[in-house]
Amino acid sequence: MRPEAFSSSLDVPRLRQDFPVLQRETRPGVPLIYLDSTATSQKPRQVVDAIADFYLHHNANIHRGIHTLAEEATAAYEEARAKVAKFIHAASPREIVFVRNATEAINLVAYTWGRANLKPGDVVLLTEMEHHANLVPWQMLAAEREIKLAFIPVQPDGTLAMEALPRLLAQEPKLVAVSGMSNVTGFQPDVAEIARQAHAAGALVLVDGAQLVPHAPVDVQALGADFLAFSSHKMLGPTGVGVLYARRALLEQMPPFLGGGDMIKRVTLEGFATNVVPHKFEAGTPAIAEVVGLGAAVDYLAAIGMEAIHAYEQALVTYVLPRLQAVPGLHLLGTTTENRGAVFSFWMDDIHAHDIAQILDHYGVAVRAGHHCAQPLHIKFGVPATARASFYLYNTPEEADRLIDALYKAKEVFA
Amino acid sequence: MEDLYREYILDHYKSPRFRGHLEKYTFAYEDDNPTCGDHVHMEILVDENGKVVDARFDGVGCALSQASADILLEHIVGKPLEEVKQFSKDDLLNLLGITLGPVRLKCALLPLKVLKGALYGLAPGAADEDEEATWP
Numbered sequence: 001m002r003p004e005a006f007s008s009s010l011d012v013p014r015l016r017q018d019f020p021v022l023q024r025e026t027r028p029g030v031p032l033i034y035l036d037s038t039a040t041s042q043k044p045r046q047v048v049d050a051i052a053d054f055y056l057h058h059n060a061n062i063h064r065g066i067h068t069l070a071e072e073a074t075a076a077y078e079e080a081r082a083k084v085a086k087f088i089h090a091a092s093p094r095e096i097v098f099v100r101n102a103t104e105a106i107n108l109v110a111y112t113w114g115r116a117n118l119k120p121g122d123v124v125l126l127t128e129m130e131h132h133a134n135l136v137p138w139q140m141l142a143a144e145r146e147i148k149l150a151f152i153p154v155q156p157d158g159t160l161a162m163e164a165l166p167r168l169l170a171q172e173p174k175l176v177a178v179s180g181m182s183n184v185t186g187f188q189p190d191v192a193e194i195a196r197q198a199h200a201a202g203a204l205v206l207v208d209g210a211q212l213v214p215h216a217p218v219d220v221q222a223l224g225a226d227f228l229a230f231s232s233h234k235m236l237g238p239t240g241v242g243v244l245y246a247r248r249a250l251l252e253q254m255p256p257f258l259g260g261g262d263m264i265k266r267v268t269l270e271g272f273a274t275n276v277v278p279h280k281f282e283a284g285t286p287a288i289a290e291v292v293g294l295g296a297a298v299d300y301l302a303a304i305g306m307e308a309i310h311a312y313e314q315a316l317v318t319y320v321l322p323r324l325q326a327v328p329g330l331h332l333l334g335t336t337t338e339n340r341g342a343v344f345s346f347w348m349d350d351i352h353a354h355d356i357a358q359i360l361d362h363y364g365v366a367v368r369a370g371h372h373c374a375q376p377l378h379i380k381f382g383v384p385a386t387a388r389a390s391f392y393l394y395n396t397p398e399e400a401d402r403l404i405d406a407l408y409k410a411k412e413v414f415a
Numbered sequence: 416m417e418d419l420y421r422e423y424i425l426d427h428y429k430s431p432r433f434r435g436h437l438e439k440y441t442f443a444y445e446d447d448n449p450t451c452g453d454h455v456h457m458e459i460l461v462d463e464n465g466k467v468v469d470a471r472f473d474g475v476g477c478a479l480s481q482a483s484a485d486i487l488l489e490h491i492v493g494k495p496l497e498e499v500k501q502f503s504k505d506d507l508l509n510l511l512g513i514t515l516g517p518v519r520l521k522c523a524l525l526p527l528k529v530l531k532g533a534l535y536g537l538a539p540g541a542a543d544e545d546e547e548a549t550w551p
Contacts, residue, residue, distance in 0.1 A: 352453075353477075354453070354477035354479075354522065355477050358477075358519070370452065385452035414425075414478075
């Protein structure tokens with residue numbers, strides 16, 4: 001498939017105009033080819049303008065003021081909440097808690113739901129491919145509470161060993177926490193099926209949606225997620241804000257997370273009564289402008305359509321995967337061709353990942369090198385570090401060609 | 416990039432003179448760069464006159480970390496221990512002959528961290544306390 005024949009319902013050249021950074025050169029004469037969206041996405045003008053507009057014309061604190069600006073700010077903030085709820089098909093905006101990022105969202109669940117519901121000997125079921133954000137909080141809880149952690153194994157092609165699930169669920173875990181899309185292999189497990197089996201076994205389900213939500217349509221009802229965590233900055237939004245979705249009944253049972261203003265209904269010197277959900281979990285002044293920015297990011301993605309974005313990325317997968325596999329001495333971590341996003345982690349014979357990234361940078365290609373906050377996965381595959389190229393809606397097959405060219409150049413240096 | 420991957424560094428990476436192990440050694444230490452997976456292990460042999468008579472390194476990692484180890488050991492073998500103990504970050508960077516950003520600095524200086532850990536008889540992991548922040 002050659003670039004000219006690359007069909008797309010996305011007008012990528014036009015939408016790239018919304019991202020001024022993509023016109024950059026990394027050094028004179030070398031255009032930027034940004035293939036690190038899995039680390040953080042670039043932001044369209046529309047998101048930056050929404051944040052600037054808020055600060056320049058509507059800035060005030062929210063929820064407590066009566067004056068005009070306070071009303072406008074509150075409306076903008078709560079409107080963003082409603083947009084996010086609609087974007088993931090939550091039953092109500094009350095099920096959207098704004099936090100700092102996906103990591104904080106998962107920590108919130110561990111601290112509140114986890115501490116209130118998990119006793120020594122209880123099991124939490126994870127997978128071997130989790131990002132540290134969906135592993136370390138449970139390890140911390142395990143050390144504190146003597147809970148046990150079990151893991152769905154990853155197979156050599158990067159997929160999950162689904163046939164191990166019944167045996168693992170027989171341990172009667174209280175929670176199954178799984179990534180919706182690996183930030184290393186791009187693999188997208190069948191979360192709906194995992195959730196179905198988990199619920200049948202009496203477990204709740206938490207989905208780490210940090211990669212999934214930006215790259216695929218998400219319907220929390222269809223997925224069967226009791227909790228979903230995701231970050232604004234990976235989906236064209238600003239840093240500093242993330243989302244915990246949780247079913248309302250759960251939020252109402254969970255004890256509060258941080259204590260302070262806004263999460264209370266009433267405070268005396270003797271004690272306090274918590275506010276209704278989701279405000280119970282939003283203590284202190286939030287990142288108001290950033291939430292407004294996230295709302296603008298959701299508008300941007302929704303206007304294009306997540307189905308269209310997902311389809312475009314699948315076309316990129318079909319284009320990039322064979323070209324990467326054709327590079328002699330290059331090995332993909334995660335060779336599955338189905339149920340995967342456009343994230344490619346790989347190592348090369350005789351060239352360390354760090355050197356790959358360094359040489360690619362010389363040619364303007366931005367990739368990441370290391371273990372991508374998934375050390376256990378790298379240990380399992382026996383690889384100290386990989387280079388990772390990740391694509392998003394603003395990347396093109398021509399940029400993929402530049403990536404491949406640069407990889408061949410790297411081979412020349414180390415020949 | 417030509418700078419970083421100049422012949423000198425690539426040569427030491429592809430054809431190291433000091434990779435391996437010593438049958439007898441006075442000091443040994445190892446450490447890694449957790450962010451990128453560079454690992455360096457060193458063995459240093461010092462004679463009764465306080466002279467570094469032999470050294471070897473082993474490890475896995477980027478060209479810069481491994482070449483730097485080889486270049487460092489080539490420099491210290493044959494020198495008095497007390498002089499080697501004074502060898503500084505700037506001395507190593509002068510030997511390498513390149514300018515580095517903060518991230519790659521960690522790769523280049525890992526072997527020095529390991530050397531210091533060995534010579535000062537540090538407990539495993541204690542070399543981290545010695546590290547200054549590399550941000551300007």
